[in-house]
Amino acid sequence: MKSIEVNGVGKKFYLKHAGRHTLKAAALGLILRKKTREEFWALRDINFQVEAGRTLGIIGANGAGKSTLLGILARTMRPSSGTVMVRGRVSSLLELGAGFHPDLTGAENIYLNGSILGLSRSEINKKFDYMVRFAELEQFIDTPVKHYSSGMYVRLGFAVATEVNPDILLIDEVMAVGDEGFKKKCLDRIAQFRAEGKTLLIVSHDLDTITRVSDEVLLLDAGRIVNVGEPGQVVDQYKSLGFFKEGALVIREWGTREAVISSVRFCNVTGETLERISSNEQLIAEIKYRTEKKISDPVFGFAIAKSDGTLCVGSNTVIDNCPIPSIEGEGAVRLRFPALPLLQGKYFFSFSLHTRDQKTNYHRLDNRFSLWVDCPRKAEGVVNLGCVWERA
């Protein structure tokens, strides 16, 4: 039996521009009929199912839409499109004591949080001692939670949420907090849940834990599902997509994807593909794009950085005075470097496709491409200025 069925779900937010939250702005908007809000799709075309009793891990970079997806499953947010079917009692593990009131004691918060999550008073009475013991807060249970450490907060939150006895438990990045001992307890509790045949959805950046506890992993990027499948495989794909840091650089791919950079190839004048290049050679970067609808006035950009994050150069088709009226379908642009006067080392290329005002990023590939540059001169720094010494 399917525990969760998500069909074609999308979630649209309106980006809040400063000042929108005032009556004046709202009134002006009404009078001028001006669109003060910009749409942003946090999730698009999400389709997946979870069999009852299975554990689904959800991974993705920050801003990929993981928490929005959990919000929709927890019914706190309504999808802008598509349908969600959830069978059974859902409990969410609240983020770091959300739902706790700082002025109330731990005990009072157990009752408050428990009843928010759907426990009756007598159920809480019955499980109270167990929860306190699980959270290891026997001594502090009558202390206002504002004096708690963040670890104590989470322990209490976890203890209450897992006693709700849900059919489906949503866990959003909780195991990051708390010490190793408690983390192990949480994992044991999760294992117990799985053994009882409950359905779990876990969002985490802790890829090892995700791989270990999940039956399946769903990889989200920029609001879309990249892949769902066997944990080890999907986690490897996530790593290979290179959302990880290389030195000080963040490698990632994002954007609205109304138009995408489908491939980038480095080659020399004769068209040979290159992975390394000599600094006095000519370099051509061939950037292929694909778009379904016509996009007017697009801007292609690039940047070259060193692995320590130093930006060597960055420019785009507006700065370099090469306007592109519109693009549609498939095509390519070429970026030609007469030479690469850089010193020896590995350089990281970013490419982007965005609007002229840079407010909408169709597709950005940050530091996704690397190229080794050979330079005969072994100087220090970034740039080979070609200077010579002379005796005066």
Added chain:
Amino acid sequence: MSLWREVVTKRGLLGTLVSRNLKIRYQGSAIGFLWTLLNPLFMALIYWIFIRFMKFAMDPFSLLAGVLSWQFLTMCCGDAVNSVAGHPNLVKKVYFPRIILPLSTVLANLLNFLLSLLVLIALAIIAGRLAWGEALAALPAVVLLQTIFCLGLTLIISCSSVYFRDTEHIIQVLLMAWFFMSPVVYPMELLSRGGVMPAWLLGVYSLNPMVGLITSYRASILHGPAPEWIAAAASLLLAPLALVAGLRVFMRHEPDFADEL
């Protein structure tokens, strides 16, 4: 009606939230719940001293009745601002009928109000001022009517403050004006006596539901004059109307609260 059923199934949560609201208000204060009584008593005392310098007479019991009823309204309006907007984590992370949040603040304030009314009645008995008889029997109906009115306003304000942060400040200004337009610190007779106001203006004035409500409290507890028919009709009509409007506004926007906070 499904809303009603949902709220009933969540009555445990409602009860917990009401007691939380009461607990938090007096957290860390030495005399706690007594403040509910002392606050309006002090306020009434200050007004009474002030009024003695003015040119009209005001009975202290009438004054206290007005202040208590007014306090119920302002506490509801004040708490309403944060009842939803003050709990972003809760609203974003857990599903429950959102109406429980404003409902719990109104119920907590109602409890406060009932207790302070009991004290007023006790004081009136001691002073031999209590109106025994059928007028007093109407008191629960008056309380119910004001609760309906306050709930309606609370729903509108709590919803509005999710979208507009200015709500809080606007409410404060409006309450200030409303205070002087309601017979809280002065008796209704001061205005209804001939010559102070033209009859049409008095009619407009009486459309304010608080006029009928406060006058009714004084009538039922202290044998004050019954409200004019316009004032009575205005309260009887506008209070339920406020609730209907509040429910409609709130239920319409409820699904989007998590997006806005």
